[in-house]
Amino acid sequence: MDRLVRYPLLNTTLLFHRIIPSGVTTPMEMTVDDFAKVVVRVSQYNRTWRGQLHPIVLTFDDGYRDNLELAVPLLEEHKQCATFFITGSKYHHSDPFWWEQVPLITSQSTRDWLEIELPNKKMKCDMRTQVGRDRAALAISKSLRPHRQSVITKTLCSLKDQVGDLELFCPPRLTENEIRELASIKGMTIGGHTEHHEFLSTLTPTEVSHTVNVNLDWLEVLAGERPRVFAYPFGSRASVAGHVFDSVRSCSIEKAYVNWPASIIPNLDRYRIPRKVAT
Numbered sequence: 001m002d003r004l005v006r007y008p009l010l011n012t013t014l015l016f017h018r019i020i021p022s023g024v025t026t027p028m029e030m031t032v033d034d035f036a037k038v039v040v041r042v043s044q045y046n047r048t049w050r051g052q053l054h055p056i057v058l059t060f061d062d063g064y065r066d067n068l069e070l071a072v073p074l075l076e077e078h079k080q081c082a083t084f085f086i087t088g089s090k091y092h093h094s095d096p097f098w099w100e101q102v103p104l105i106t107s108q109s110t111r112d113w114l115e116i117e118l119p120n121k122k123m124k125c126d127m128r129t130q131v132g133r134d135r136a137a138l139a140i141s142k143s144l145r146p147h148r149q150s151v152i153t154k155t156l157c158s159l160k161d162q163v164g165d166l167e168l169f170c171p172p173r174l175t176e177n178e179i180r181e182l183a184s185i186k187g188m189t190i191g192g193h194t195e196h197h198e199f200l201s202t203l204t205p206t207e208v209s210h211t212v213n214v215n216l217d218w219l220e221v222l223a224g225e226r227p228r229v230f231a232y233p234f235g236s237r238a239s240v241a242g243h244v245f246d247s248v249r250s251c252s253i254e255k256a257y258v259n260w261p262a263s264i265i266p267n268l269d270r271y272r273i274p275r276k277v278a279t
Contacts (some may be wrong), residue, residue: 013057014038015235015259015275018171019070027279032070038278043078058082059257059275061193061231062097065172068182081187085231085257086179089195089218096170097197098144098152103137104170105156109163116155118143145234148203149196176222183223191229192216192253198233201241208247216251228254235259235275245271 017028019035030038039058046055058075060067063086075082088094106114109127114136116123123143125136140159144152160166174182183190194200194211203211212230220226230253232240237260248256249271261276 012261013059013257013273013275014042014278015257016058016060016067016071016278017062018064019066021070027277030278032074035071036074039074039078039080043080046080059191059231060084062087062197063093063174063179063193065174065178068174068178072182072185072188075187076185079187081189083189083191083229084182085191085193085229086174086219087193087195087197087215087233088173089214090221092195093176093218094173096168098156099141100170101156101168102141102144102159103134104168105159105163105166106133106137106140108166109133111162114159114162116140116143116158118147118155119151146199146202146238149198179219179222189229190219190223190227191231192219192227192251193231194233199239200232200244200247201239203244205243205247208244209251212248212251212253226252228252229256231257231275232259 016030016035018030019032020029022031022033025031042056042058058080060071060082063084067084071082087097106125106127112126112128114125114127116125121143123139125139126132127136140155144155147155179190182188192212192215195214196211198211200208200211216227230248230251232244232248235258237258240258245256254270255273256271257273257275259275259277261274
């Protein structure tokens with residue numbers, strides 16, 4: 001984070017997920033104090049270079065409530081714009097993300113072993129120590145990522161059945177009213193991020209278009225206009241493929257963001273705009 005504050009990349013789009021009050025952070029989190037330092041530095045850079053180079057663009061993925069409660073006040077204070085790529089639909093907008101559930105399941109397990117059966121492999125995870133539980137969470141998450149939502153849901157149900165009673169304290173996501181509030185704030189843009197945060201390269205072109213459009217339809221009702229910007233879930237090179245770009249383009253999206261870093265250059269493909277994860 002210190003390097004990011006001191007030497008922001010030229011012509012860069014930065015990606016954030018959660019902004020938390022304080023404490024130890026994960027790769028998907030940044031404390032509000034650290035975020036404030038980034039916003040100040042970005043504000044200084046954008047003010048200095050305005051009209052000469054592309055500004056540093058701030059984006060947030062997934063749609064966490066802390067974006068509205070903690071990030072937006074700082075953005076408004078320093079007159080910075082941001083885009084919020086929100087996952088969900090009318091019927092699926094408050095469910096915990098699967099990658100948040102996995103470590104909670106493994107940490108609360110009292111079993112010595114957890115067994116998982118995926119279409120391409122079987123896993124048996126040693127849960128007898130804390131190290132084993134941590135390794136299990138990473139291994140399960142990595143194995144689930146490239147699978148369809150139906151496989152992920154089935155696997156989570158199996159894990160929960162094996163573990164028994166669970167307490168799932170997952171970070172709250174934006175409610176529909178909060179999305180309306182966010183969309184009404186000057187300088188804040190709402191973007192699409194699919195219905196279920198799928199690994200899009202595993203879907204057919206028709207399925208990609210469906211999950212993108214269902215998400216955009218829902219956000220259009222809340223924001224008052226249809227989003228024209230989009231961020232690919234996960235955003236890695238493995239999670240997108242040629243047919244994914246084409247399907248997203250067919251949904252009347254004007255710009256789409258990936259999650260690999262690079263500078264913004266002239267004639268850049270606007271459906272492959274790079275982002276740098278802000279850590």
